[in-house]
Amino acid sequence: MAVFNLTPSDPSSFILTGIPGLEAAHVWISIPFSTFYIIGLLGNFMLLFIVGKEHTLHKPMYLLLCMLALTDIATPTFVVPKALCIFWLNLKGISVAGCLTQMFFLHTVSVMHSAVLVTMAFDRYVAICNPLRYASILTNARVAKLGLLGLIRAVLLILPLTLLMSRQSFCANRIIPHTQCEHIAVAKMLCGDITINRTYGLMLLFVLIGFDLTLIALSYGLIIKAVLKISSRKTHQKALNTCTAHLCVMLTYYTPSLFSNLTRRFSHYIAPYIDIILADLYLLIPPMLNPIIYGIKTKELWEKVGKYSCRK
Known part of the structure; x- marks a missing residue:
């Protein structure tokens, strides 16, 4: 097995240890890691x-789904390959520039992901509360502009x-007890x-998260208010199913x-390896589940999945 020849005193590198306390189980832990990653990639690329391919799906809702899929592909891709190098090959070294680059892209995509969810909540609000004006309010071009604004916001917030x-200068001890260059873990290396x-x-x-969740809550508050005014139970069900x-x-x-995030900052009673596993699963589980959730819950998309699956 290859070993990366690196010492903590190397002024241009860090050492990512993987999951402290579970080093003997790294190979076994890599199995669910790689499985979740591959399933997520297949699901999102298929979406x-x-x-x-389907021109009938070239609508704002599906454009937003594509944005979500792109963030779901990018998020684990910035983490999993390096984590697998640690688990399988014991290649723990990463340059300072590489570490900061990983941190930047990882957090930028996370902020972008949140912006897409806000835009999707607005999309559902317009579809339910203003269905007759939906086509004029949310065009593909307008959704693309909202996506670009979300990306610009993410870059401007994470770049500083x-x-x-x-x-800032980093201390002599450059060992990061993590599988990734997460902000708090790297900040602890600062002198x-x-x-x-x-x-x-x-x-x-x-x-x-507070601002984005407030906008989402506001959208769904207005949706619930509009749905409660509808007398038809069937229409109630249809409206809620879209959300x-x-x-x-x-x-x-x-x-x-x-x-x-909160346990990482405030809890001193959780074993470090639990915190690291939770942080990694947070980057792996949603990208794997999102295409499955939308594939099952969105009838039009599910029909297209069936069409291509049967063809193959």
Whole structure:
């Protein structure tokens, strides 16, 4: 087995240890890691393929699904290959520039993912509350512009965090007890006071997730209000069914995200390996489940999946 010849004192590198305390089980842990990753890639690439091939699916809702699929492909791809190199080949070294680059893209995609969920909530609000104006309010071009704004917001918010860290010096102990260059884990390697880094990271967590969740809650509050005014029970069911998939996707994303981030910052009673496994699963489970949820819950998409599966 190849071993990366690196010492913690190397001024241009870090060492990612993987999952401390479970080193003997790294090969076994890699099995679910790689399985979840492959299933997620297959599901999301299939979604992109079907939407791209079917002109009847070239609608705002499916354009948003494609944006979600792209973030679901990117998120684990920035983490899993390096984690598998640690688990299988014991290649634990990563350059400082590579570590900061991974951190930047990982958090940027996470913020972008949240922006897509907000836009999807707005899409459902317009579809239910203003169905007659849906086609004029949400065009493909407008959805694409909202996606671009979400990407710009993500870059502008995460870039200062990365630049701030790149300008500070790192201590001699460059061992990161993690499988990835997550912000808090890298910040602990900084010499001196890291209050600014911690404060900015915590502010991003509450402002972004708090702001995005507020917009989503507002959208669904208006949706519920509109649905309650409808007298037909069948129409009630139809309206709520259009939101089920989005609600499931939000739960699989925000719940583990909040739990993982808060326990990482405030809990001193959880074993480190549990925290690291939760952080990794948070990056693996939602990308694997999202295409499955939308494939099952969206009738039009499910029919197209069946069409291509039967053809093959």
